[in-house]
Amino acid sequence: MTVGELGEFGVVSRISGRLPQGATVLLGPGDDAAILRAPDGRVVVTTDMLLEGRHFRRDWSSPYEIGRKAAAQNLSDISAMGAVGTGLFVGLGIPADLPVAWLDALIDGLRDECDLVGASLAGGDVTRSASVVLGVTALGDLQGRSAVLRSGARPGDVVAVAGSLGRSEAGLRLLLAGLSGFDDLVEAHRRPRPPYREGPRAAALGATAMLDVSDGLLQDLGHICAASGVAIVLDPVEAPDDLAAAAKALGADPVDWILTGGEDHALAATFPSGVVLPSEWRIVGNVAEGDGVQAGGRENVRGGWDHFRG
Amino acid sequence: MTVGELGEFGVVSRISGRLPQGATVLLGPGDDAAILRAPDGRVVVTTDMLLEGRHFRRDWSSPYEIGRKAAAQNLSDISAMGAVGTGLFVGLGIPADLPVAWLDALIDGLRDECDLVGASLAGGDVTRSASVVLGVTALGDLQGRSAVLRSGARPGDVVAVAGSLGRSEAGLRLLLAGLSGFDDLVEAHRRPRPPYREGPRAAALGATAMLDVSDGLLQDLGHICAASGVAIVLDPVEAPDDLAAAAKALGADPVDWILTGGEDHALAATFPSGVVLPSEWRIVGNVAEGDGVQAGGRENVRGGWDHFRG
Incomplete structure (x- = not known):
């Protein structure tokens, strides 16, 4: 079956069904927006745009690997600030003839990489596109620590x-x-x-x-x-x-x-x-x-x- | 001048220069991630993927209007939860032959729409793409209010x-x-x-x-x-x-x-x-x-x- 045959709301519902929500999530997919815990009172945010043919190739990487990599590069930015990832949000452009099984594996890859840090794939958006496009945003919590910026290196370090x-x-x-x-x-x-x-x-x-x-x-x-x-x-x-x-x-x-x-x-x-x-x-x-x-x-x-x- | 002539880091630096950061932003563009205030201890998050030809047309809308609309549709989702927008993050795919002036106007549109609610365009990612692609994520703060979901309507309302x-x-x-x-x-x-x-x-x-x-x-x-x-x-x-x-x-x-x-x-x-x-x-x-x-x-x-x- 293709995502086009499933339709937009079928796709959204299918994706949500694959996404158990962890303790950092107060409200997961299905409303106008998701709600995450931000116990530190500060939230760390990073975003990346990944395009088929430029950042990944469907003939070189499995959808599961593409999902893991897309999540990894964003969650790594969160870690590099000294924070722990809490939630991932993915805007997804996909062709109508994309097999639903491909989409399932992509979502599983995103989800499993999130699991490594205790984050959840907590929301997103799906639209039709000529090729696969992912807009990935990760959020993280500093747990009371000072953020580590690029600007603090001193001679002698x-x-x-x-x-x-x-x-x-x-x-x-x-x-x-x-x-x-x-x-x-x-x-x-x-x-x-x-x-x-x-x-x-x-x-x-x-x-x-x-x-x-x-x-x-x-x-x-x-x-x-x-x-x-x-x-x-x-x-x-x-x-x-x-x-x-x-x-x-x-x-x-x-x-x-x-x-x-x-x-x-x-x-x-x-x-x-x-x-x-x-x-x-x-x-x-x-x-x-x-x-x-x-x-x-x-x-x-x-x-x-x-x-x-x- | 085109964005290809300016190069990736020139583009990023030019965008950042157009973005004064408001009171909700602790760290704006330029590091691995941005940091926003989340005073409520919960953060509201929504994301949308917008594709040229599907969600907007460059011959029908000015770049400034496209920016305003892209920000508006995400900030409206934040408002619909009962929250106030704090920050916007934009993953951007753009063709190398895109005029820098077009990009400037897009960023100005995103920024000016954010201004309406006191949010800031606080981070993003730029990559090369055959057509214009925007992955927009908005964050918001509930200011102590209960979120208003879709599930609370009762007969008699x-x-x-x-x-x-x-x-x-x-x-x-x-x-x-x-x-x-x-x-x-x-x-x-x-x-x-x-x-x-x-x-x-x-x-x-x-x-x-x-x-x-x-x-x-x-x-x-x-x-x-x-x-x-x-x-x-x-x-x-x-x-x-x-x-x-x-x-x-x-x-x-x-x-x-x-x-x-x-x-x-x-x-x-x-x-x-x-x-x-x-x-x-x-x-x-x-x-x-x-x-x-x-x-x-x-x-x-x-x-x-x-x-x-x-």
């Missing part, structure tokens, strides 16, 4: 990363080349695994600046440099074995992937130098006076993704 | 409407027919004027159910009937002079427009029969035992808009 880097880019390159044998990397492209808990944890540990690495480490650390008025000097980078092997097979440089690859949704943060970091965080450099990111002569490599120029 | 009905549909029909001479109606299609203040006011007056009339009065009151387990009996409807004149010119029935036309974003609410209503509210019927909307034999007219079947 250490720079640390939680989560993986370069693996999504490697997976994308493998898919583009049609090269098999590196399933973990392809899986990393299809479904990022943001270290959600590390955002609030870093905030509690006194992180001075933090962000979600979505456009490449060099470019994203550059945002911290610009917002904080500092320089960041990266330590030499070493590629894990599977990343090095995939790069060799493709004739690419794995360090470029690590420094400029996007979409892994690692967290990068700066901490006062005395802070003892949990093992999930690895120190990758330090903050200095000056401006821009220095990476052992690599600071001039292509600096990540521009949606209009890329 | 009166049904009342604030705001206009059928005027947007009339404007659309006039545009489709290329008929001039009814500027007010065309303007009503291009830019709805939701009665924002009446939502919180109705909540304070004890409204038992309320919603935003976006898909046509009959269809939307049907949602109250279904959610509340009641029937609604509408009084005979009379068309205002200009609506009647436009309908005559097009050979149409103005009462059909009033009962089934969408996008005016009036508020419809039910109130206990004893409540004295302010002049902004006009009584249009009453709530009875049973189910469905009865409108003097017109209950079988086309019941509003289905995005997959319409």
